[in-house]
Amino acid sequence: MPTLTNFYTIQDASHHKTEDDCWIIVDGKVYDVTQYLEDHPGGDDVILAATGRDATEDFEDAGHSKSARELMEKYYIGEFDTSSTISTKKGYYEKFTTQLKNKPYMGFSVAVVGISVVVGFLYLRKK
Template sequence: MPTISNFYSMKDASKHSTKDDCWIVVNGKVYDVTQYLDDHPGGDDVILAATGRDATDDFEDAGHSKSAREQMEEYFIGELDTSAPIFTEKSYHVKLMQLAKQYWAVPVAAVGISVVIGFLYLRK
């Protein structure tokens, strides 16, 4: 296992959330996965969506293999500084945008149904 030499806050990690500079936090460890994005079997968008917040649940839910966990250690750059506040304004906005993208169909369906009911009511 690499020697721990750096501590980063969640705010530090959230500044690295692009395809050209991507860090993730999993199990209290910080990883610079920029070079791995193109090789990730699930696509780079999965990793990019996990930046700016603790991605442990996402990582565990994906059911990564032992070899994937070992490979991840190549990208280890430091530990999460637990004394710093975890909540960041960006993490809130990122989560909100993810929810909006994920559940956009619900309000669209509600509006569509309302329009159909309105037309049916006006025809009478």
């Protein structure tokens, strides 16, 4: 009989980021590390800071050992649904563009700074 795999999204993981309920995503896999928080050598705050998003880069940067990677399998609960990252990135883009549209003077400020830099460069070049 085939084993069913659970798939989780960023939104799913974002609901599990407390000391009492903590999930992380590393290398396309989702782990419930709630029971491991107290035992983590780097402290629970390091793990808690990596919840609700893909923490692969944080995990790799820390240089975890082979035994740490093997220990993670104990906490494996499912696969990360990569299709959810597209909607998350799109939502971020839409939020960012909306913020820019709501600040009409931002473009003016950027233009003033740009023109000032060019004028200053030309002035120094003349000397």
